[in-house]
Amino acid sequence: MSFLNKTGIISIFFNYESVLMNLARENVPIITIDGPAGSGKGTISQSIATKLGWNLLDSGALYRLVGLAATIKGIALDDEVALSVIARDLDVSFKPGDSGIVDIILDNNLVTDDIRTEEAGASASKVAAVSGVRKALLERQRQFQTDPGLVADGRDMGTVVFPTAKIKIFLTASAEIRAERRLNQLKQQGINANLRGLIRDIEERDARDTNRKDAPLIPAEDAIIIDTSTMSIDEVVNTVMEAVEKVY
Numbered sequence: 001m002s003f004l005n006k007t008g009i010i011s012i013f014f015n016y017e018s019v020l021m022n023l024a025r026e027n028v029p030i031i032t033i034d035g036p037a038g039s040g041k042g043t044i045s046q047s048i049a050t051k052l053g054w055n056l057l058d059s060g061a062l063y064r065l066v067g068l069a070a071t072i073k074g075i076a077l078d079d080e081v082a083l084s085v086i087a088r089d090l091d092v093s094f095k096p097g098d099s100g101i102v103d104i105i106l107d108n109n110l111v112t113d114d115i116r117t118e119e120a121g122a123s124a125s126k127v128a129a130v131s132g133v134r135k136a137l138l139e140r141q142r143q144f145q146t147d148p149g150l151v152a153d154g155r156d157m158g159t160v161v162f163p164t165a166k167i168k169i170f171l172t173a174s175a176e177i178r179a180e181r182r183l184n185q186l187k188q189q190g191i192n193a194n195l196r197g198l199i200r201d202i203e204e205r206d207a208r209d210t211n212r213k214d215a216p217l218i219p220a221e222d223a224i225i226i227d228t229s230t231m232s233i234d235e236v237v238n239t240v241m242e243a244v245e246k247v248y
Contacts, residue, residue, distance in 0.1 A: 026164075029054075029149040029248055032157035033240070035171035036217060037121065037205050038178025040228045040236060044171065045153035046102070047237045048244070052151070056102065057144040058094065059154030059161070060124060062137055064115035065092055065106055067123030077126045084132030090140070118193075118201065125205045128155070129212040149248075155209055158220035166247050169240055170219035173229040175202050 031048060035041040042058065049056040066087050067077065075082045095103045104112045114120065127133050141161050144150055152161065158168035173181075179198040186193045209217035219225055224243055228236050 028145050028147055030145055030152060030162050030165045031150070031167045031169065031240075031244060032152045032154075032162050032165045032220075032223075033169045033171065034153075034155055034157050034159070034217070034219070034223070036155070036178070036209065037125075037202055038182050039171040039173050040181070040233070041153050041171050043233055044169075044236050044240060045151050047233065048240055049151040051237070051241065052149060052244070054149035054151050055144060055146060056094070057141060057150060057152040057154070057157075058102065058104075059137075059141055059152065059157060061094070061104055061115060062087075062090070062092065062141070063124040063128045063133070064120045065090060065104070065111070066133055066137075067127045068111060068115055068120055069106065070127065071123065077123060078130070080130050080132045083127055083130050084136050087127075087133045087136035087140075090137075118198075122201065122205070125208050129208060129214070131214045134214050155217045156215035158223055159218065160215045163220070167243055168220045168223040169243070170223040170225045171228050171236070172225065173227060175199050175206065177229045178202055 031054075033041045033045045033048070042060070045058070046056060048054075066083060069086050069090065070077060070079075070083055073082075073086070075086070077083070091107050093105045095105065102112070103110060104115060115124075138161065141152070141154075141157075144152070145162070152165075154161065158165055158170070176199060179195055179202050182198050182202070183193055183195050206217070226236060226239055231239075
């Protein structure tokens, strides 16, 4: 005859609790919106989430936050062990802000503007290639799947994080168009930038994202691919909503 010790009982309890949480998540509707930098996925995801009254996951912000936290702590962006610890212990929250912008709080500090710089984007692309970071953030991202529904914005939402999502969108556009969009955003913020340099940065990020070993940037097999190069924001939103209305 064998008996479970306290450790065994605790282990069974947490495993049972984990199973219940996963079952609850399965009933929560989800839309994944993936794509490369500048494809419009952030703007579209926020618009869709607002229309539906659903939760929003900006997964790119999590990687930017890991990069920012590492920079603040003086940790190299290729130090897998240290970066994985940062990703695991990340104290972050997303709150509705003014003008429809989502405020991002890191360690009780507002860092929304800090993680939207070109440097933060480049750092995010580098830490996203670190296997330990992706593993640490995987379950964290899945915890966002709560009622009434979730719109998940990222690069591997439909392929890795939420592979069973009923609606998967993949947005794309040429590097030139995406660079022009970024240039206009920077101008509105009073920041000078060079179009040619932005194109180069975007192409370098595309190469890193599509060629990394873990969770490369590719459309899910069942994703709806939308080229946003010549489309307005409203046109893209309407196209996505048409797909949503067919399922939900």
